[in-house]
Amino acid sequence: MASQSLTRVALELGGNDPAIVLPDADLGEEALQKMFGGTFDSTGQICMATKRLYVHRSRYDEVVEGLSGLLAATRLGHGLDEGVTMGPLHQTRQKEYVQELLAQARESGAEVREFGEPVDGADISVGNFLKPSLVLDPREDARVVAEEQFGPTLPIMPFDDVEDAVTRANDTWSGLCSSVWTADMDRAAEIGARLRTGYTFVNCHGAAFLDERAPFGGFNHSGFGREMGIEGLREFMDTHSVGFPG
Numbered sequence: 001m002a003s004q005s006l007t008r009v010a011l012e013l014g015g016n017d018p019a020i021v022l023p024d025a026d027l028g029e030e031a032l033q034k035m036f037g038g039t040f041d042s043t044g045q046i047c048m049a050t051k052r053l054y055v056h057r058s059r060y061d062e063v064v065e066g067l068s069g070l071l072a073a074t075r076l077g078h079g080l081d082e083g084v085t086m087g088p089l090h091q092t093r094q095k096e097y098v099q100e101l102l103a104q105a106r107e108s109g110a111e112v113r114e115f116g117e118p119v120d121g122a123d124i125s126v127g128n129f130l131k132p133s134l135v136l137d138p139r140e141d142a143r144v145v146a147e148e149q150f151g152p153t154l155p156i157m158p159f160d161d162v163e164d165a166v167t168r169a170n171d172t173w174s175g176l177c178s179s180v181w182t183a184d185m186d187r188a189a190e191i192g193a194r195l196r197t198g199y200t201f202v203n204c205h206g207a208a209f210l211d212e213r214a215p216f217g218g219f220n221h222s223g224f225g226r227e228m229g230i231e232g233l234r235e236f237m238d239t240h241s242v243g244f245p246g
Contacts, residue, residue: 010225010235014047015176015218016148018169019205020191021055021063022162025181031203032066038179038205040071040132043086044152045094048177050205051148054165057158064136064156071132074116076124083119088128089151095128098151101144102133105155110138112153140168148174162191170196175219179205196220 002009019038025031039050055063079087089095106112114131118124124131132152135144145155159165169178179201180188192200198218201209210216215229226232 008225008235010217010227011223012047012176012216012218012225012227013221013223014148014150014174015197015222016051016146016172016174017048017177017179017197017205018052018054018172018195019050019179019181020159020162020165020169020195021053021059022180022182022184022187022191023056023058024183025056025059026183026203027059027062027066031181032063032070034204034206034209035063035181036067036070037208038201039067039154040074040086040152041206041208043089043130044132044154045090045150046207048199048205048207048210050154050179052145052169053154053156054159054169055156056162056165057160060156060158064134067134067154067156068113068115071115071134074132075119076116076129076131077119077122081119081122084122086116086132086152089130090128092128094151095130098130098149098153101142101147101149102135102153105135105138105142105144108139108142110142110144110155111136140171146172166191166194170194173220174222176217176222177201177205179203198222198226 075085077084114133116131135155138155175197177199178195178197180191188202215226215231217226
């Protein structure tokens with residue numbers, strides 16, 4: 001439709017957003033809640049949600065157990081019912097797609113942990129409900145790592161060297177958002193500048209923490225153009241130059 005009148009477009013095409021947890025990261029209750037929400041809010045159906053989690057090996061078990069505890073309290077059901085903390089996926093095909101990713105991860109040798117229970121009386125066998133899950137130490141070429149799952153599952157991969165984690169985070173088709181988790185703000189800035197994404201969060205992740213004064217958009221196949229900030233305004237502006245003879 002835009003091509004008919006040469007209307008310019010800004011495209012936000014999704015992402016496979018990485019998060020990197022460094023050895024000195026705060027993993028207290030509040031931090032883990034931010035990590036959890038940045039992944040599983042809206043049943044994981046958010047473009048800027050965490051889709052891949054790289055954790056330094058020294059903190060790996062702590063992150064896995066912390067997120068497992070939060071996921072265990074998940075209650076599935078109709079989004080307007082009392083006590084529900086997670087609703088369904090938006091369509092059957094999306095549910096089947098996420099199930100395909102989990103099945104392939106299991107076949108490749110990764111451990112898949114599922115969590116949560118239906119609220120009292122809820123029948124989650126009907127509809128597009130899917131229990132949230134963690135995929136532990138999958139291969140980098142596993143589909144749940146390489147593709148955008150857009151659902152309630154999170155692959156968690158350990159790393160020993162930060163340079164390796166940055167390389168793995170950047171080795172993707174996408175470039176929408178990322179996050180760095182560390183107590184060292186200088187280190188966060190240095191690593192964040194090297195992540196090939198349009199927006200990098202520090203010690204948080206997701207729409208709830210987006211600074212709307214800053215431009216938002218993606219690199220690579222995550223799209224082009226920017227929303228918000230000065231750059232977002234300029235998407236709607238034309239430049240007029242007036243020249244005088246020398």
